[in-house]
Amino acid sequence: xxxxxxxxxxxxxxxxxxxxxxxxxxxxxxxxxxxxxxxxxxxxxxxxxxxxxxxxxxxxxxxxxxxxxxxxxxxxxxxxxxxxxxxxxxxxxxxxxxxxxxxxxxxxxxxxxxxxxxxxxxxxxxxxxxxxxxxxxxxxxxxxxxxxxxxxxxxxxxxxxxxxxxxxxxxxxxxxxxxxxxxxxxxxxxxxxxxxxxxxxx
Numbered sequence: 210x211x212x213x214x215x216x217x218x219x220x221x222x223x224x225x226x227x228x229x230x231x232x233x234x235x236x237x238x239x240x241x242x243x244x245x246x247x248x249x250x251x252x253x254x255x256x257x258x259x260x261x262x263x264x265x266x267x268x269x270x271x272x273x274x275x276x277x278x279x280x281x282x283x284x285x286x287x288x289x290x291x292x293x294x295x296x297x298x299x300x301x302x303x304x305x306x307x308x309x310x311x312x313x314x315x316x317x318x319x320x321x322x323x324x325x326x327x328x329x330x331x332x333x334x335x336x337x338x339x340x341x342x343x344x345x346x347x348x349x350x351x352x353x354x355x356x357x358x359x360x361x362x363x364x365x366x367x368x369x370x371x372x373x374x375x376x377x378x379x380x381x382x383x384x385x386x387x388x389x390x391x392x393x394x395x396x397x398x399x400x401x402x403x404x405x406x407x408x409x410x411x
Contacts, residue, residue: 210246210273210306210308211229211233211247212262212277213258214253214258214276214279214280215250217229217249217276218249219249219380222376225247230245232377232381233274249276254281254286255281263305267306271309272395273310275298275313276314278291279337281340282319292347299351309353310355310394312357312387313355315341315344316337318334320335320337344356355390355394359382
């Protein structure tokens with residue numbers, strides 16, 4: 210399950226094939242039989258995402274990709290409340306949806322988004338950095354959560370035309386990082402066979 214806000218929904222590109230979901234599915238379909246769903250909404254916060262998954266029928270997903278947090282920063286959700294809601298969301302994903310691994314990504318460098326005017330950009334950038342550091346510490350106590358750090362240059366060519374959302378190239382790089390992490394945690398028959406050949410095993 211891919212779960213989250215506008216970045217999970219693929220805002221910034223024309224089709225889902227160019228978005229995170231399509232590019233991740235394409236990358237993983239080489240090694241896995243996939244059954245996946247996209248649950249995302251523009252403007253979603255951790256609170257609204259939590260409310261939504263609590264209303265959904267139970268299901269089972271080995272992997273949940275969580276793309277959330279930017280709207281919590283822009284809406285000035287108190288840090289302690291944000292972390293507490295995040296913890297509750299992780300618990301729901303495990304218990305209600307059977308998530309074996311949860312993948313999340315560090316907040317983007319919002320203080321370098323040219324679309325945001327100053328001094329708002331500076332304030333939001335400081336807030337995002339503080340929240341991101343706190344989340345990294347929080348997730349250190351959750352060994353079933355993999356937190357990815359994407360160090361991408363804020364080249365306008367990589368961004369959507371709105372200057373805020375990812376472009377297709379950012380989604381591709383993001384999907385590749387996620388696919389690599391998932392392959393590490395869930396070796397496919399092909400991956401296991403290749404590893405065995407490299408080590409001289411059977």
